[in-house]
Amino acid sequence: MVVQALRRVDVVKNFEPPAAAPASPANGLAVNIRGLRKSFGDHEVLAGIDLHIPAGEFVAIVGRSGCGKSTLLRLLLGLDQPTAGSFWFGDREGEVADNRAVRVMFQEPRLLPWARVLANVEVGLGNDRKLPGARDRALATLREVGLEDRRNEWPSVLSGGQRQRVALARALVSQPRVLAFDEPLGALDALTRISMQKLLERVWRDQGFTAIMVTHDVAEAVTLADRVIMIEDGRIALDLQIDLPRPRERGSADVAALEGLILRDLFRNSKAGDDA
Numbered sequence: 001m002v003v004q005a006l007r008r009v010d011v012v013k014n015f016e017p018p019a020a021a022p023a024s025p026a027n028g029l030a031v032n033i034r035g036l037r038k039s040f041g042d043h044e045v046l047a048g049i050d051l052h053i054p055a056g057e058f059v060a061i062v063g064r065s066g067c068g069k070s071t072l073l074r075l076l077l078g079l080d081q082p083t084a085g086s087f088w089f090g091d092r093e094g095e096v097a098d099n100r101a102v103r104v105m106f107q108e109p110r111l112l113p114w115a116r117v118l119a120n121v122e123v124g125l126g127n128d129r130k131l132p133g134a135r136d137r138a139l140a141t142l143r144e145v146g147l148e149d150r151r152n153e154w155p156s157v158l159s160g161g162q163r164q165r166v167a168l169a170r171a172l173v174s175q176p177r178v179l180a181f182d183e184p185l186g187a188l189d190a191l192t193r194i195s196m197q198k199l200l201e202r203v204w205r206d207q208g209f210t211a212i213m214v215t216h217d218v219a220e221a222v223t224l225a226d227r228v229i230m231i232e233d234g235r236i237a238l239d240l241q242i243d244l245p246r247p248r249e250r251g252s253a254d255v256a257a258l259e260g261l262i263l264r265d266l267f268r269n270s271k272a273g274d275d276a
């Protein structure tokens with residue numbers, strides 16, 4: 001059984017990402033976060049996050065509700081502005097990624113009800129929809145998620161899992177280099193969720209983008225991620241490499257062992273916070 005000791009991470013005051021990452025076939029961009037803080041009035045949600053995510057890595061972020069994990073994702077997506085600190089994509093500080101390089105998939109599919117499936121996927125192309133071959137690219141992406149035969153359907157006739165696959169195709173069609181997932185499978189039934197987990201892992205391995213997933217499901221995090229980050233009280237409390245071979249089976253002894261260790265650490269932190 002593979003059981004890896006939990007490694008608690010303190011905030012690094014003088015964080016420096018690696019000077020030069022080794023060459024990699026990954027299509028992804030590195031993500032660098034330095035001293036990131038976010039406050040809403042007097043309430044500090046993020047209290048100084050320092051993190052380096054290598055290009056092509058799959059990172060899962062877990063933690064209790066209100067710990068700051070979704071706030072961190074919103075900052076990286078440019079949906080909110082930090083109170084202090086900085087972040088950048090790529091190996092050089094201040095490097096700005098093409099706005100098509102970073103995409104997000106939310107818990108709700110957020111499909112346009114008045115547009116057919118193929119048109120919803122084409123939305124992800126932005127202005128590139130007008131370029132030659134754009135429709136072929138959208139069709140190829142639908143094929144990637146197994147829905148090419150539903151291209152002319154309305155979103156209302158699709159199941160929840162199918163709508164999420166359309167949302168995934170919309171995020172993938174622009175060939176992102178960083179793809180963020182904000183609880184994308186949280187509303188699905190158990191069997192559909194497992195099927196979608198396998199699909200997410202397959203497209204990530206095929207395309208090589210950097211994946212950052214916020215999830216409440218620790219088993220999902222261990223099953224999918226190269227690395228699990230736990231946030232507590234706005235800080236990184238745990239940074240754990242998941243050195244299990246792929247594909248991983250949810251419920252296997254190794255996955256369950258790591259899930260149990262993370263949950264015990266999470267509950268221990270929760271109790272300490274309650275007792276404080």
